[in-house]
Amino acid sequence: MSMSRMDFTMRSMSMRDSDPRNNKPKTSIAKLYKKLLGHAWVHKKYLLVAALAIVTVTSLQFIVPQLTRYTIDEVIPGGIYSPLIWVALGVLGSALILGVCNFLSTFMMSNVGQRTIYDIRNQLYRHIQSLDMSFFDRNRTGDLMSRVTNDVNTLQQLITSGMVQIVTDVFTFLAIAIYMLYADWELALLLMVTFPLMAWQTRVFGTKIRSQYKTVQESIAGVTDHLQDTLSSIKLIKSYSNEQYETDRFSVRNEKNRDANINAVKLYSTYTPVIDFLNYLGMAIVVVFGAFQAMRGRISIGEIAAFISYLRLLQNPIRHFSRIINTVSQAAAASERIFEILDTKPDVTDKEGAVALPPIRGHIVFDHVKFGYTEEMPVLRDFNLEIPVGQTVALVGSSGAGKSTIAHLIPRFYDPQDGKITVDGYDVRDVTMESLRNQMGIVTQDIVLLNGTIRDNIAYGKPGATDAEIEEAAKAANAHDFITSFPLGYDSPVGERGVKLSGGQKQRLSIARALLKSPQLVILDEATSALDTESEHLIQGALARLLVGRSCLVIAHRISTIQRANKIVVMEKGQCIESGTHDELIAHAGRYKQLYDLQFPQAKPVRESEEGARGGRGERGQRGERSSMRSQVGAIS
Ligand SMILES: Nc1ncnc2c1ncn2[C@@H]1O[C@H](COP(=O)(O)OP(=O)(O)OP(=O)(O)O)[C@@H](O)[C@H]1O
Ligand SMILES: [Mg+2]
Incomplete structure (x- = not known):
């Protein structure tokens, strides 16, 4: 065992196993x-x-x-x-x-x-x-x-x-x-x-x-x-x-x-x-x-x-x-x-007299929200964001900026330490969690499939969904074709944690699951990151049709995924540093433009292309080619 491994073992053991001396009985x-x-x-x-x-x-x-x-x-x-x-x-x-x-x-x-x-x-x-x-x-x-x-x-x-x-x-x-x-x-x-x-x-x-x-x-x-x-x-x-x-x-x-x-x-x-x-x-x-x-x-x-x-x-x-x-x-x-x-009481619960959230239109507001997973480490500080009814708002920004955290706060996985989040004017803490979550379709960054068939997994969000509805959702998520190519089709068992499916296939199933609920608010956290350009293109097209009249929060690293959003918010260290449409942000020539240039190097002035040519078909030149394909992709509108 190498030294570093030993250290790791020692550290992880000491964290997990408590000292018997601390095990004095606490209750009689x-x-x-x-x-x-x-x-x-x-x-x-x-x-x-x-x-x-x-x-x-x-x-x-x-x-x-x-x-x-x-x-x-x-x-x-x-x-x-x-x-x-x-x-x-x-x-x-x-x-x-x-x-x-x-x-x-x-x-x-x-x-x-x-x-x-x-x-x-x-x-x-x-x-x-x-x-x-x-x-x-x-x-x-x-x-x-x-x-x-x-x-x-x-x-x-x-x-x-x-x-x-x-x-x-x-x-x-x-x-x-x-x-x-x-x-x-x-x-x-x-x-x-x-x-x-x-x-x-x-x-x-x-x-x-x-x-x-x-x-x-x-x-x-x-x-x-x-x-x-x-x-x-x-x-x-x-x-x-x-x-x-x-x-x-x-x-x-x-x-x-x-x-x-x-x-x-x-x-x-x-x-x-x-x-x-x-x-x-x-x-x-x-x-x-x-x-x-x-x-x-x-x-x-x-x-x-x-x-x-x-x-x-x-x-x-x-x-x-x-x-x-x-x-x-x-x-x-x-x-x-x-x-x-x-005896552990959850911090996030339905408060006494919480009302059921009536069917929403989908107006989400983050009002001076302060939040950290622990008190000492704030992730969001004085964060403000508005998703107007029927619009798509996109979040971009470096890893760890707090994008997924924002997605966690809307369904009340956690409560903010300060400020409030409202849905159609209702503070999310004033309504029952069930009525709140039932009106959202969430695709999280880490996809989980439960043991069962493909059908069970898609229908998870809407028990009792008809086969036609399930198929329709799968078609919209561009999953129908690969599902029917399996011998058992929709009845194929998905092994533990969906190991029998590829990353992109799992993502498409989880999109189908979210769409089946036909929610008024859709939250997509890196929902298409594992897809090839063509599949993403197809899904974006289907989503664009499905999301008409619904509000959507999209989180993505690929600019191509979000560039057609009604509003793009650029986040850095828990704060919004720029926002606007794609064109406005490009014109602003700030952080978004920087990210864009990194992903689309060929869009830069001639000097860089020359560099690429001089270096032969280097890695950069190839990446540019791939990215230019992505730029063709239509995003959610
Ligand atoms: N469950 C958690 N407990 C404690 N800290 C967390 C937890 N989840 C995230 N964090 C911390 O909160 C910060 C923001 O994380 P978040 O997941 O929101 O980032 P992100 O912007 O979604 O990043 P990425 O683009 O990599 O997904 C990070 O510093 C992370 O370490
Ligand atoms: Mg994230």
Whole structure:
């Protein structure tokens, strides 16, 4: 691995994987439980049945030791045989009811668990969908995927298996403890001497284990994140022969997960013997003290046998305790990560009382807009722009000038920090996002096709569109011919991210998708940049017809694409530096003229052509030829 690659690895790792020391639990277990129970309470019917079954199981556990006591203290000394059959039937009957109730409690609780998890996972997905673009800028896709899959799975373990155990154990523990206090409070209190020690140990370990599990959940998110990131960019990896490099990076992340898990197990395995020891200490005290009492004749042999039976029953919940703490800690860490998302409120939302935007004419105004993706880095400063109804306004300017940013602000992917954007006089923040976005057709710079057929992809913006409408849109986008050349035509599946299509074909599909909505406002961000001159020419022609009476914002680097626009705005560092029609800007001889001359060198005075001739058919001469072809292309009018 070269040094620079190492640096990159180190930097990216430190950015993505958080330090376990920062993983101190932020919310109390009680609060997390309250939230979780709030979710589970929806299915109270099942909870009730499960609770009843658990109470029955606990109560039945009392009966067997009582029968033992009765046999030892009453039946044997009395030498009567007849009650023995009842004792036997009692034990068997208890066992039968125990079996049914155990089934009911496990089945009902698992039912609640699965239903709760289904609800949480759906709610999480719905919530993620409702969050704004800045949330997705801040959070990594792989990490979000991991929260919806791995973290929810961990929670599932707690609810389905852990919950039954916890409820059973708590019931058993309380019932037995109360009975023991009633039967022999001295012995019972002696046994409980060790409880405060156990509670203290649990608290200490619980916090540590929980923060360790947060690290585990984060490290598995790191693995998912790496998978998502690299498998979706496999072409890049292969083209730079970086398979080994990525495998090494993956191994580092996988190692983090392994170590985090090992550390968690280490903590857990230290805790279990400590609790066990304290438990046996309690038992030793009881046995010794109980024996003293029995020898002095203060309690009967039957009583001490029953007491020891209860003690053994009491031992189960205590022994389970460390296992439960482990499950609970794991679930608490996972639910913290889940609720972190559920508690995130989007900055861009429909404000209260937002009205539906009535059908628009398409008058867009940027009024002294200030915007930056982060507060410290303003992208637009005091930006003003007007798109009159039915006109095409074009944006040109160097890369990073803020052109796409302007396209992002109209549909409210982000809100400006200052100033306002209006559509037909409505501040975009006063209307519902759905009604606003439904009236726009947007072709973004990075084209995305979803898994499905070509038809599905075009119809995405207008579910229920007829085949005729889809075909018409495809024809307008000059896509119909290439689509019908596929054996399956419109039903051809478009593989993951549309890999089976060329860049230009994808662009044409996304134009068809936007046109199908027949929107009053069209935003095209480098929508034809990947097309050859001829295709672009054809699309421009179709667009010119379709866009009559509609407003359009076109962003393009190629001057040929935008030169027929009603108004061209030249942007530099987030500000408009020139605007006018193509002819006005050429006459103005400013930045636009400079860009034009760079793209059409042959249009310059003779001196440069001579240079070209002197250099033979150099690169520049060839570029001029290509550009002159483009200049023939009609743009949107
Ligand atoms: N999601 C984002 N988060 C933070 N900064 C961003 C984000 N998108 C863009 N930027 C920054 O905002 C500035 C303007 O970006 P923008 O995409 O608007 O440029 P552009 O004019 O469209 O460039 P190009 O012609 O290359 O597409 C750039 O400095 C960029 O780094
Ligand atoms: Mg851009």
